[in-house]
Structure formats: C-alpha cells, structure tokens
Amino acid sequence: MVVFEKPKALTDAPFHYCPGCTHGIIHRLVAEALDELGVTGKAVGVAPVGCAVMAYNYFACDMVEAAHGRAPAVATGLKRCMPENVIFTYQGDGDLASIGMAETVHSATRNENITIIFVNNAIYGMTGGQMAPTSLPGQVTQTSPYGRDVATAGYPVKVSEMLSTLDGPEYIERVAVNSVKNVKAAKKAIKKAFQNQIEGKGFSLIEVVSTCPTNWGMTPSNALKWLEENMLPYYPLGVYKDRSAAKKEDE
C-alpha cells in the first residue's frame, strides 16, 4: 500500500528551486489539496513574478502568468468569467506585499471568491536577496548590509494581520513549513482555503512562512531553525479571520 507519493496535480518536471527551498513543499501541499478535493481538472492557477514564476510548469492544471503583483486582479477576472472553475494564485512576498499590495487589498475587500497562497520568506529570492517589505528588523540582506534599519526602511508588513482588519475577506490564516507538524497544519489550511472557494464563501488567503536558504546564507537545516527562532515570533501562526466560524458563534 502506498503511504506517500507525488500528487497527480504536479507534473513530472523537476523543480528548479535551490536545494532545501520550501517552495517545493508548498507546491506539493497545493497539489495534494487539489487532488483530494477532486478539482485538479477545473483548477486554474495564476503564477507570480519571483522564484515561483515557473510554477506553470509544475502544476498539472491550466495556468496563467500575471504581470508582477497583479495575480489577484487576473484571478478576479478569471473567476468572474468562469465561476465554476477553481482559481488560485501562488505569490511570494515581493510580489504580493510590495508591488501587488493594491491588488491584494482590493481583491480582499471585495471578497472575491478566490484562493491566494502567499509565500513569505522575508526576502527577494529570484533577484538575488534584496530587502523585501517583509524582511525582519535588523535582517541582513543585499540592500541592508548592516541589517534592516526601521528608522529609514520602516517595519515589516504583516499581511495576515492587516487584511484581517477588513470586513471583506472570508478566511485568513498564517502557517509555516518548518516541521512535520507545521507542514500538516499548512496542508489543512490550504485545503480549507480551496474548500471555501468551492462552497462560494469568498476570499481566502493562506500566508505560508517559508525559507530562502541561498539568500539567507544558511544550510537548509539551519534555515528552518532560523525561521522558527526569528520569523515565528514576529509572524505568529494562527487563524486571523474566519467569518463563517465567527457567524456560527454569534448564532
């Protein structure tokens, strides 16, 4: 009996990601959720600009490539034209929290019935490790060689906290992929985000706290430890908004 194998919603193309990059784990979790819900055939993904730009090679469903940060706008159009299809975006922090912030906030406040997978690794990976909106205070990057100075560069953007203050979105949760336990929790959250869309509940965003061993300058194993010790205190995990559950409690 097979206990674990590569999900059908992933193609045979080998990932181009660096060794130990957790993008691969998150790709797999999205694919597993699509398979388990039986919607791979009618799923349409929107790929971002960033390391995950070639996600369209890896998912065995229809994929669209959006301009930098505009994935939620493209997904809005797709969902409104094809309400029967399952539409998701897969975006990094440079894409979603920087250049695409307007699209993110407005699709959330409109409660578009889409699913967003937001990968937060606190750095611009593809372009070579520059400071991102989500880089931690004091974090050394290519463009903050003395550490992020909040006096000039400001504080990191906490996307989940910020979006959960809006009345629009249905579901916002932050998860991480640094341990087996957290990966399993992340899988559950991603599946729920797709389930919400299938049930027509509206906008679901899952923020996945992730690593970038290459640009953090660490081994994959140390990167997971750094994530746990530095990122998780700043980006606490948990459900930030669940409108359906809140409504049930009110009743």
Added chain:
Amino acid sequence: MAKVTFNEDLCKGCGLCVDACPKKIIAIAKDKINAKGHSPAEITDQEKCIACAFCATMCPDCVITVEK
C-alpha cells in the same frame, strides 16, 4: 513491510529528510553523485523504517515514495 524509495535523480541533497527521520536511517550518500551533480539522500537501514513518511513530508522535491 515498510519500504522507502528515493527517486535519486530528483534529489538535491538538502538533507531535510535526514533531520526529519525519527529513526535516523537516512543519510546523504558519500560515494554517489546524481545527474544533477548532487549527492543524493539514501536509506541506510530499510528494516528499521516505520513508514511514518516524515521524510517525504519534509522533502521539497517529491523524491520519496513510502509504501507499507
């Protein structure tokens, strides 16, 4: 019986499976290089495997298949 197979040509030798294994029976090969130029992970003692799939859960490249 529990059985773990590695699709070695996809492995990048990151070692996350090595850390995840509760039985400590996965190691990075010292005498092998795969098509990508990495030293792949391999199982050292198949008998001790309990098919928990922790290795496969942490593998970023879908290298591992677990059977029971």
